[in-house]
Amino acid sequence: MTVPQKLSFKQxxxxxxxxxxxxxxxxxxxxxxxxxxTMDEVAAEVGIAKASLYKHFPSKEALAAAAMIRLLENTLGxxxxxxxxxxxxxxxxxxxxxxxxxxxxxxxxxxxxENTTLRDGLINxxxxxxxxxxxxxxxxxxxxxxxxxxxxxxxxxxxxxLFTIYARSCDPSVDYLKMMGQYTDVQIVDFLLLTCFxxxx
Amino acid sequence: MTVPQKLSFKQxxxxxxxxxxxxxxxxxxxxxxxxxxTMDEVAAEVGIAKASLYKHFPSKEALAAAAMIRLLENTLGxxxxxxxxxxxxxxxxxxxxxxxxxxxxxxxxxxxxENTTLRDGLINxxxxxxxxxxxxxxxxxxxxxxxxxxxxxxxxxxxxxLFTIYARSCDPSVDYLKMMGQYTDVQIVDFLLLTCFxxxx
DNA sequence: GTCTATACCATGATAGAC
DNA sequence: GTCTATCATGGTATAGAC
Numbered sequence: 505m506t507v508p509q510k511l512s513f514k515q516x517x518x519x520x521x522x523x524x525x526x527x528x529x530x531x532x533x534x535x536x537x538x539x540x541x542t543m544d545e546v547a548a549e550v551g552i553a554k555a556s557l558y559k560h561f562p563s564k565e566a567l568a569a570a571a572m573i574r575l576l577e578n579t580l581g582x583x584x585x586x587x588x589x590x591x592x593x594x595x596x597x598x599x600x601x602x603x604x605x606x607x608x609x610x611x612x613x614x615x616x617x618e619n620t621t622l623r624d625g626l627i628n629x630x631x632x633x634x635x636x637x638x639x640x641x642x643x644x645x646x647x648x649x650x651x652x653x654x655x656x657x658x659x660x661x662x663x664x665x666l667f668t669i670y671a672r673s674c675d676p677s678v679d680y681l682k683m684m685g686q687y688t689d690v691q692i693v694d695f696l697l698l699t700c701f702x703x704x705x
Numbered sequence: 706m707t708v709p710q711k712l713s714f715k716q717x718x719x720x721x722x723x724x725x726x727x728x729x730x731x732x733x734x735x736x737x738x739x740x741x742x743t744m745d746e747v748a749a750e751v752g753i754a755k756a757s758l759y760k761h762f763p764s765k766e767a768l769a770a771a772a773m774i775r776l777l778e779n780t781l782g783x784x785x786x787x788x789x790x791x792x793x794x795x796x797x798x799x800x801x802x803x804x805x806x807x808x809x810x811x812x813x814x815x816x817x818x819e820n821t822t823l824r825d826g827l828i829n830x831x832x833x834x835x836x837x838x839x840x841x842x843x844x845x846x847x848x849x850x851x852x853x854x855x856x857x858x859x860x861x862x863x864x865x866x867l868f869t870i871y872a873r874s875c876d877p878s879v880d881y882l883k884m885m886g887q888y889t890d891v892q893i894v895d896f897l898l899l900t901c902f903x904x905x906x
Numbered sequence: 907g908t909c910t911a912t913a914c915c916a917t918g919a920t921a922g923a924c
Numbered sequence: 925g926t927c928t929a930t931c932a933t934g935g936t937a938t939a940g941a942c
Contacts, residue, residue, distance in 0.1 A: 537821075539740045539741060540740060540821075540822065593906065615877070620738075620741075621741065655906055656905050656906055657899075657903070657905065657906065659899075660896065660899065660900070660905065661896075663882070663885065663887075664878070664882065664896045664900070665900075665905055667877075667878035667881040667882060668878050668900050668905065669905075670877075670878070670881075671876050671877050671878040671881075674877065675872050676816070676868075676871075676872050676875065677865070677868035677869050677871070677872040680868045680871075680872075681864070681865065681868060684864065686864075695861065695862075695865045698858075698860075698861065699861070699865070699866075699869050699901075699904070700900075700904065700905060701904050701905050701906045702858070702904040702906060703900070703901065703902050703903040703904030703905075704857050704858065704861065704866055704869065704870075704901060704902050704904075705794065705856055705857055705858065705902045705903060
């Protein structure tokens, strides 16, 4: 934990620069995915030379990891900001809605599935794994509470519900619907929330 | 349309070889995706030299297109084989179940989303696009029938249901559940069918 | 710490002998 | 049609001047 303290101008400048880099990576990761994202593109988007990237982050993997960790931190922040007074199912709904909104604004890299190179690098990143576990636990508790309240089917194991919610935040049907251009972002989010929690039938 | 006729031994041999190539591509496409699949791997899996691949298919894109087209043809074949006597919703359920089973056996390349290089090549492939449209129409009709029968929510546009079903056949939660190793393939398919058609609640 | 220039490597694609 | 050997490109990463 860093002690909140006045930072020198140079340190502040460094943080701003690195934040801009992570912003660019986040967007490119969401748009093209890890493998198709090139360091040239990142450098061009930030407006610095490619070699300068490597002064801040030792590798492409580290860069992606930084973006994923910041995303997880934001998510954890949102989840913790929710009032415990509202029903668990409403909290879960709000979380998925939040994730989809972030994504529609171009800010949600799809989670690493089996097929990506990135995965191997991330599972060896303790900071990343730790935050994933934190989030899993928070959401897992919410899911079990929602089950007790009868708002989620009791015959579904908690992990199944958890993975389903993760998967919905990356659901490709959002992209397809957006490409059609026939519905607003809000409508698309509503459709997905409906099919996720209520099903097609 | 080819006239069913005796083929020379050489022609048969060629077809068998090309089928083996498409088999390998199909598996690699499912396992790693288009971008991470290399022509060296394909050649190694088939057991021929890389240059020989290019005698059969002019490019990596053409190879992938052949695999996608064969997959679509198989899917169309299955859909058309279903009896029109059973309710539309049961047919849709069976189709998703079939797709998931094919996938669990390692045979379902994930559909090209926005981020892949493959997409641009495929949308210019008339044969591929034609078959996609055929499948869209068949499934669209089934969905509208199911709506009339009250088995699918009337407030969901048909395209939303269609894309949702496509998305479920590629759902990453299947991979996550499979990685856990705690459930059988049959159980995983059942979970996904349940969450898709009945929802979490 | 930023730049230009480059090393080094993997990959898609091809040439040419058999 | 299959092979071995090779090319051209584009990618990550680094060296060295300022």
